[in-house]
Amino acid sequence: MHIAFIIEDWAKIDPVNSSTLAIVKECMLRGYKVSILYTTNLTVRNNTVNGFAKTLKIEGKIPESIIAFYKKCTYDIKLIALHAFDCIMVRKDPPISPIVFNFLDSVKNETVIINDVDGIRKANNKLYTTTFHDPGNTYLPKTHVSGSKKYIHKIIEESNDEKMILKPLDGSGGRGVIVLEKNATSNLNSLLDFYIDDSGENYVILQEYIEGAQNGDVRVMMLNGKAIGAYHRKPADGEHRANIQTGGSAHKYTLTESQKKICAKVGKRLVSDGLYFVGLDMIGDKILEVNVLNPGGITNINKLSKLKLHKDVVDFIEEKVHEKVEKRVELEYLLKRLSDLRE
The missing domain is CATH 3.30.1490.20 (ATP-grasp fold, A domain)
Structure with missing residues (x-):
């Protein structure tokens, strides 16, 4: 299996905190080929969408340390047709140019794309929560x-x-x-x-402004419509933002029963829109944001709750690719039967 990750910049990855790198490493541990794509390197050659892909490689055994793994990775750059990838995972911070979606549209019927192109297009900014239809503000501020x-x-x-x-x-x-x-x-x-x-x-x-916001928020990781883990982000002194990028700290957290019900409710909508790997930001029982492009938090949740969420993500990628292959085989069989009947 060949999996591509659309990211910002391989050279700027923080190996300790990168959810993407954890998933990449797991893919390579399972023997899969992994390539890195940048949105600026997508191109069309003779009506076929390609990308100048950095295909990762490691000499010898894959190190256990994520830092050593990152340092040991090298890559070859080659022009590869996007339809040659079994899965393309979009892991780039928003916003993404609509033209990138046009590139991906050309292969969405042949290649598994996580998250789905139409779903990302719909949720490319914070207006997406308006589609949840919560006029009474029961779970949206x-x-x-x-x-x-x-x-x-x-x-x-x-x-x-x-x-x-x-x-x-x-x-x-x-x-x-x-x-x-x-x-x-x-x-x-x-x-x-x-x-x-x-x-x-x-x-x-x-x-x-939701009461309790001064104490931070909760990042919930959603996979295939289900909450698979969460952690509490507390803001630094003198800071109202709890994001880890702004100096927030990570703390263990267990979702309340009411939060689990809200996640399950929203999860059905996410799956119907093809948004399989998502980060929800919550304060109490209110969802502040839905992050569909590059949700982080896997590494913090793994450390704090002793989980291995990156394995769950790769399991899901395998499932979606196998599902796509089975549908293709079934379609080819039906087309052959139809051809035989016509003869």
Whole structure:
């Protein structure tokens, strides 16, 4: 089996904390060929979509240490047709150019893509949660999205909340997330000027501040519609963002029964959209964000809860590839039968 990972930059991987690297290593331990692709290196040659792939290799035994594994990996670069991969896993931070989805569209019927191209296209930004249809805010916070500075001002003025969260529609890792206090909005115009330009194409999210947010949030890893693990992210002193990239710390966490029910409910929708490997960010019983492109957390959950979630992910990849092969064989058999009947 040949598996490709679309990532940002192999040279900038943090081996200790990279969920992607843990999955890559597991694939290679099982004897699979692994290649790395960058979105900037996708190309079309004679109407066929290709990628300049870095195919990984290791001389001798694969080291147990993830750091040693990363350092020992070398690669050959070769132009490979995307349909030659058994699976393509998208592991790049958002946003992703719509053109990349067009490249992947060409092979989505031949190759397993995780997550599904149409699902990623639908959930490529934080508007995706609006498709969950939770007007009563039972498991989603009150959320407003607009590219109009005037409208954002109006929502803040009408709100009874003392605090609100302002963040860009596209973004990851906690970048651009700020807490707005209603009695201290003198700099709001400057903030909105930074987020929204005159093109009308930049949007911001204004979201209710959930009680308990000061203590951080919970990252839940979802695989095939099921919660397979979670951990608590606590913000650093003087920081309101709990993301590990912004200095947050990781702590063991067990989902509550109500959180499990919410994850199961949302999980059905995720699977129906082809979003199999997803990270949910929760505070209490509210889902703040759905991360479908490059959700991290496997390494922290593994260490804290003594799990091996990367093995579960590779098991799932195997399952989807075998499923695709079986469908192809079945289709070829039906086509042959039809041809025989015509003769």
